[in-house]
């Protein structure tokens with residue numbers, strides 16, 4: 001299966017690209033720049049080999065990555081992600097598209113969730129990509145620790161969607177990643193709670209001088 005990690009050159013994109021490639025998924029790192037995408041794909045392959053893994057990772061501009069893939073994850077800051085989704089409607093039609101988007105802003109030392117008229121970023125993406133199968137997931141993963149192949153973790157991934165088959169597919173893929181347990185979190189109306197949980201985690205980290213916290217339901 002070909003997975004496009006749109007904006008896969010950034011923080012969350014690194015870990016997702018590496019860990020999906022290790023599992024045997026063909027990863028296409030998407031970027032606004034073909035040159036940057038290809039350079040990042042090479043860099044990720046080098047990281048894999050340094051850790052004793054092989055995998056298939058290539059780079060392409062976001063539109064080409066979206067066209068070629070079976071499944072896409074939008075790992076772009078939320079302010080830019082909506083316009084990007086708008087521009088990729090045709091390429092992503094009929095495909096599962098994952099939104100890890102967390103709308104938030106800094107207020108003083110802490111972060112605040114940014115309320116959207118659609119209810120959540122996941123619902124807004126679903127409203128834009130009407131012909132895609134939108135799943136909301138991966139919001140609560142701390143990117144740096146996830147990208148470090150030497151790190152071990154035990155985190156839950158909360159997954160929401162109005163498309164139960166698409167949600168099941170993402171739950172299955174996520175459960176293949178060592179250290180992650182995917183939990184069904186209902187429909188997209190619940191996405192706001194999952195997205196805002198990230199803001200809470202960040203504020204807990206800041207207020208308690210902690211780093212790289214994930215979520216575990218136990």
Ligand SMILES: NC(=O)c1ccc[n+]([C@@H]2O[C@H](COP(=O)([O-])OP(=O)(O)OC[C@H]3O[C@@H](n4cnc5c(N)ncnc54)[C@H](OP(=O)(O)O)[C@@H]3O)[C@@H](O)[C@H]2O)c1
Pocket residue numbers: 007008009010011012013030031032033036037074075076077078080081084100101102103138139140141142143144
């Ligand atoms: N970082 C985390 O720990 C984390 C955890 C969970 C969820 N998330 C969510 O995941 C998303 C990505 O977060 P991130 O920290 O990985 O972001 P990031 O590193 O700041 O940016 C990711 C990529 O977005 C692309 N980008 C920037 N501006 C763009 C624009 N105007 N149009 C299209 N692409 C643009 C850039 O790729 P190119 O320059 O190559 O185009 C960049 O490398 C966010 O929505 C965030 O809420 C992040």
